[in-house]
Amino acid sequence: xYHVNNLSEIGKILVDNLNxxxxxxxxDKKVCSGWxxxxxxxxxxxxxxxxxxxxxxxxxxxxKLLPSISSFKGLMPLARLVKPSKSQLDRAYKILNNIxxxxxxxxxxxxxxxxxxxxxxxxxxxxxxLEEFREYAKKVVSLFKEKGAKKIITVDPHTHNALTRYxxxxxxxxxxxxxxxxxxxxxxxxxxxxxxxxxxxxxxxGLREKYRGLIxxxxxxLVEDEMITGKDTSSCCGGPLGPVxxxxxxxIAENRAKDLEKLxxxxxxxxxxxYVTLLPHFKGEIMxxxxxxx
Amino acid sequence: xxxxxxxxxxxxxxxxxxxxxxLSEHPYVExxxxxxxxxxxxxxxxxxxxxxxxxxxxxxxxxxxxxxHDEKEAQEIVGKIVGxxxxxxxxxxxxxxxxxxxxxxxxxxxxxxxxxxxxxxIQQANEPPSHIIxxxxxxxxxxxxxxxxxxxxxxDENSKxxxxxxxxxxxxxxxxxxxxxxxxxxxxxxxxxxxxxxxxNEGNIRFTTVAPxxxxxxxxxxxxxxxxxDAMIEPLVQSxxxxxxxxxxxxxxxxxxxxxxxxxxxxxxxHGPKEFHLIxxxxxxxxxxxxxxxxxxxxCIRCGRCHFxxxxxxxxxxxxxxxxxxxxxxxxxxxxxxxxxxxxxYCVHSGNCKEVCPMRIxxxxxxxxxxxxxxxxxxxx
Ligand code: SF4
Numbered sequence: 001x002y003h004v005n006n007l008s009e010i011g012k013i014l015v016d017n018l019n020x021x022x023x024x025x026x027x028d029k030k031v032c033s034g035w036x037x038x039x040x041x042x043x044x045x046x047x048x049x050x051x052x053x054x055x056x057x058x059x060x061x062x063x064k065l066l067p068s069i070s071s072f073k074g075l076m077p078l079a080r081l082v083k084p085s086k087s088q089l090d091r092a093y094k095i096l097n098n099i100x101x102x103x104x105x106x107x108x109x110x111x112x113x114x115x116x117x118x119x120x121x122x123x124x125x126x127x128x129x130l131e132e133f134r135e136y137a138k139k140v141v142s143l144f145k146e147k148g149a150k151k152i153i154t155v156d157p158h159t160h161n162a163l164t165r166y167x168x169x170x171x172x173x174x175x176x177x178x179x180x181x182x183x184x185x186x187x188x189x190x191x192x193x194x195x196x197x198x199x200x201x202x203x204x205x206g207l208r209e210k211y212r213g214l215i216x217x218x219x220x221x222l223v224e225d226e227m228i229t230g231k232d233t234s235s236c237c238g239g240p241l242g243p244v245x246x247x248x249x250x251x252i253a254e255n256r257a258k259d260l261e262k263l264x265x266x267x268x269x270x271x272x273x274x275y276v277t278l279l280p281h282f283k284g285e286i287m288x289x290x291x292x293x294x
Numbered sequence: 295x296x297x298x299x300x301x302x303x304x305x306x307x308x309x310x311x312x313x314x315x316x317l318s319e320h321p322y323v324e325x326x327x328x329x330x331x332x333x334x335x336x337x338x339x340x341x342x343x344x345x346x347x348x349x350x351x352x353x354x355x356x357x358x359x360x361x362x363h364d365e366k367e368a369q370e371i372v373g374k375i376v377g378x379x380x381x382x383x384x385x386x387x388x389x390x391x392x393x394x395x396x397x398x399x400x401x402x403x404x405x406x407x408x409x410x411x412x413x414x415x416i417q418q419a420n421e422p423p424s425h426i427i428x429x430x431x432x433x434x435x436x437x438x439x440x441x442x443x444x445x446x447x448x449x450d451e452n453s454k455x456x457x458x459x460x461x462x463x464x465x466x467x468x469x470x471x472x473x474x475x476x477x478x479x480x481x482x483x484x485x486x487x488x489x490x491x492x493x494x495n496e497g498n499i500r501f502t503t504v505a506p507x508x509x510x511x512x513x514x515x516x517x518x519x520x521x522x523x524d525a526m527i528e529p530l531v532q533s534x535x536x537x538x539x540x541x542x543x544x545x546x547x548x549x550x551x552x553x554x555x556x557x558x559x560x561x562x563x564x565h566g567p568k569e570f571h572l573i574x575x576x577x578x579x580x581x582x583x584x585x586x587x588x589x590x591x592x593x594c595i596r597c598g599r600c601h602f603x604x605x606x607x608x609x610x611x612x613x614x615x616x617x618x619x620x621x622x623x624x625x626x627x628x629x630x631x632x633x634x635x636x637x638x639x640y641c642v643h644s645g646n647c648k649e650v651c652p653m654r655i656x657x658x659x660x661x662x663x664x665x666x667x668x669x670x671x672x673x674x675x
Contacts, residue, residue: 002610004639007669126643128665203645227310235605236644244639251609252642255299 002248005066010243011129018136022118022143025062027055029115031083035093036112039100043111045151047103047179050120050159053095056272057088063242063249091291092272098294099155102183110153118143122162126240133162134169141172151175153182155290157200157207157271158240164205180210180270185218185293193287194223194263196256196278197234198271211270211289218293223263235259239277249277257281268292298432298612305431306602312537313599313650323534326527327652333524334516334593334653337485338583344485344518345574351488355549356562357570359488361515364577368393368512372477375510375571378403380474383466385492385499386410387479388426388596389512389575391618392631395477407469409498411462418445422617426624427536427598432612466498476502476567480513481595482528483572486521487548490572493529495542503547509567511547514575516583516592528595535597535652582630587663591626593653598623600657603646614640622647622657626664635668 014024021027032051039047084092103110118140124133144152152174154160163176180201195215201207208231215222227233238252257278260267265284269275275286317323337344345361352359362368372395376382382404384396396417399406408417412430416423419441423429430438438458439451448461478499482491490511492499503509519525526546533541551566562568582588601607601621606614615624615637625637641661648656 002613002640004636007639011669125662128639128662128669130662130666131670199642199644199646203649204643227307232603232646232649233310235608235646236642238605238609238642240642241606241640248606248609248640249642252605255605255608 002245003067004245005243007127007244010066011124011127011132014123014129015132015136018119018121018124022140023051023055024119024123025055025059027051028083031055031089032117033112033114034089035096036100036114039110039112041111041114042147042149044148045108045110045153046147046149047096047100047110047112048120048152048154048159048163049096049117050122050154050156050162051117052156052159053092053272054089055084056276057084057092059242060276063246066243066246095288095290096155098290099179099183102186102290102294103153103179105186106183108153108182111149113147113149116143116147120159120162122158123243125162125165126158127243130169137162137166138170141166141170141174144174145172149174151177154178156273157198157205158273160205161200178205178207180207180214183214183294185214187218187293189218189220189292191266192221192223192264193266193268193292194260195229195268196237196260196274197229197231198269198274199236201270202231202234214293215268215289220268220293222268225263228259228263237271237274237277239273242277250281253277254281257283297434297437301432301434302608302611304434305425305428306608309537309599309602313535316534316537316539320534320539323531323539324652327531327535330519330524330527330531330595331593331653333519333521333527336520337518338516338589338592341515341580341583344520345515347485348483348488348518348572348574351484351486352549352570352572353488355488355570356552357488357549357572359572359574361574362576365393368573368575368577369395369398371573372510372512373398373402375508375569376402376404376475380404381469381472382406382475382477383409383469383473383498383502383506384413385476385478385494385502386413386429387477387512388423388618389479389514390477391423392577393512393575395512407466407473409466409470409496409502410494411459411496411498414462414466415441418442422612424612424620425598425601426596426618426621429618470498470501470505473502473506475508475510476504476506477510477512478502480511480517480572481532482525483513483518483574484520484522484525485518488572489522489525489546489548491525491529492545492547493533493541493543494545495538497543499545500543503545504551504566507567508569508571509547509550510571510573512573512575514577514579516579516594518574531652532595532597535595535599535650537599578631578633585663587660588626588630590655590660591623591630593655594623594626595653596623597652599650599652600647603650605644605646606640606642610640622661626657626660629664629668635664638664638668641665
């Protein structure tokens with residue numbers, strides 16, 4: 001039932017793209033930066049999207065191509081055709097703008113690097129390309145320095161995890177902070193939801209209680225079950241396994257969606273990868289918390 | 295639903311709450327687990343010294359002790375001790391499986407029986423084990439009934455579990471009585487006394503270690519603990535984190551059977567085995583111990599708790615990893631003993647395993663390291 005993709009080949013392609021575009025896939029940088037209109041360019045404190053919310057809805061197309069990657073010498077032009085739809089982008093842009101609004105309400109006015117913003121390298125780290133990740137992390141750190149950034153505000157768990165781990169690979173004095181540590185809820189919301197935790201926020205980065213606190217303060221009632229949404233029991237969505245084996249990744253998503261459906265037909269997520277991975281399997285409504293409580 | 299999904303969901307729903315209950319009712323177990331980790335690290339930091347001490351202690355007790363580097367050496371020694379045309383009973387041993395001991399002894403013309411119920415079932419079905427302490431977890435009650443109907447008779451797919459167990463009990467009792475050699479693993483080995491600790495519920499290990507005239511214990515070097523006091527902790531911690539607490543039996547064996555009933559003179563043998571052999575196994579462990587990240591995997595006590603919290607195991611478990619090593623611990627151990635990095639590639643770093651591991655092994659970090667090694671070398675992928 002399981003068949004691992006040709007990972008060395010995939011690694012080479014990722015590194016090649018990162019070296020050329022600071023992105024793992026060839027992406028039109030305007031897709032990444034289109035959400036920000038009036039944020040100052042650069043500055044001490046920047047919001048850092050790593051293009052995750054923007055591009056994630058289109059990544060599924062790449063994943064489908066990956067098993068046959070070695071036979072595609074011309075993957076680049078193909079990849080260029082893969083673009084999130086207008087409605088997917090509108091949703092991503094709204095989420096990012098909501099996060100900025102919440103930061104501003106907390107007195108933080110971040111800058112942004114627009115199309116100069118690099119990708120974090122998370123995919124290399126998560127696939128186990130540690131040496132390649134080290135090299136790439138060095139490049140990103142010098143780019144941040146060059147742009148004068150001192151404090152980086154991340155907005156998704158994979159980027160936050162990659163950046164907090166840079167220190168193990170390259171010495172730097174950048175301050176890495178996640179937006180959840182800086183904001184309060186800005187909207188009162190009523191109703192019941194269940195929650196799918198981000199593995200990284202919940203079990204590696206110590207942010208589980210932060211977002212649960214915000215959700216509950218906003219008025220939302222979370223429907224929980226120790227065997228499904230407990231810290232030790234809540235399963236991964238399966239998304240990070242996509243580049244390795246899409247079939248198994250989907251099977252995990254299917255299992256996860258089935259469990260969550262038992263609790264509620266309305267689901268909150270805190271990660272763009274979880275959203276995209278669970279969407280085809282969850283029978284109900286899925287929302288990012290940044291769409292709901294800000 | 296596929297039969298694996300049904301079987302694993304049943305097992306998770308049974309096992310996971312049981313462990314939480316055991317830990318809340320016996321809070322000292324967590325303290326013992328911490329102490330066990332420290333004691334195991336002490337051995338790993340001075341492995342050579344403790345291997346020497348263990349070998350000597352076993353000899354002091356009148357036993358035989360060997361150190362083997364690989365599968366071939368292990369098979370040769372076991373083959374020499376057992377010989378040909380014997381009846382051998384085995385108490386579940388992952389290391390014996392790792393080294394192909396059963397198949398090898400069969401090839402020499404011996405009759406070999408697994409005596410752990412789960413292991414017996416997979417021997418009968420000729421399938422690999424799917425969980426470190428519950429090897430037949432992939433089989434539903436119905437499929438077990440069907441298998442036993444074919445192999446032993448007396449039950450079928452609609453029979454009660456109690457009746458299925460009774461059929462196997464009757465069959466194996468005869469083998470225990472007739473067996474020439476008993477082979478087991480070891481949950482822990484005390485370096486200072488050469489004692490072997492074994493934890494179980496069925497009573498098959500007791501039978502295996504006492505009824506035949508020869509007892510062979512096979513274990514990885516990572517099972518050594520500095521003292522008997524440390525070694526005694528392991529069965530408690532292992533059974534608690536497996537959700538099977540208190541364990542029904544804990545067996546301690548220090549050399550061949552003995553008596554001191556005449557003038558308080560300790561002489562061997564008495565009623566139990568005349569011969570005791572301990573085979574300490576390297577097979578990749580010593581190399582792993584030299585790598586500061588991989589070393590963590592050697593702390594694993596095989597409680598199998600990580601399996602039940604792992605989304606990958608739940609999705610593909612019974613075929614994920616190199617038998618007998620499945621699940622998150624198996625993804626580490628497949629690399630240590632087989633050089634196979636492929637199972638590690640499947641880690642989604644959900645992190646549940648590290649949360650529940652009694653030995654506090656940061657399994658996702660070990661697997662990340664294995665991924666990197668696998669991607670940058672010519673190891674099996
Ligand atoms: S890795 Fe930890 S949880 Fe898993 S079997 Fe080993 S000791 Fe138990």
